[in-house]
Amino acid sequence: MSDNGGLSDKLKSAVSKGKGEIKDQVGNATGDRQKQNEGKMDKAKGEFQKTVGEFKDATKPKH
Template sequence: MKDNGFSDKLKGAVSKAKGEVKDQVGNASDDPMLQAEGKLDKMKGEVQKEVGKLKDRTND
């Protein structure tokens, strides 16, 4: 059974949420490394979401 990109979109949403938390905590605690890690996770999540969308389009 194909998931049509659903799992990629879900992973993307989780990565973005995790990244947002790290970014905010890094900002609040003045930890630039944690903040950078959060921004990276957010970008990773965005890419995963787009991969899921592409899979949806190719499976139509």
């Protein structure tokens, strides 16, 4: 396990949520429901990654 705790998961979360928001908005603007759904899935993935990062931070041994 790396010693950065949940930082990398939180960064991945931000990227996934940003990418998801873009896909969702593009899909909404163009009427592409599949693109919207991909965006929603990316945002959900980002939320999960954020939760994993927070869990890692919470369970990280204190020095």
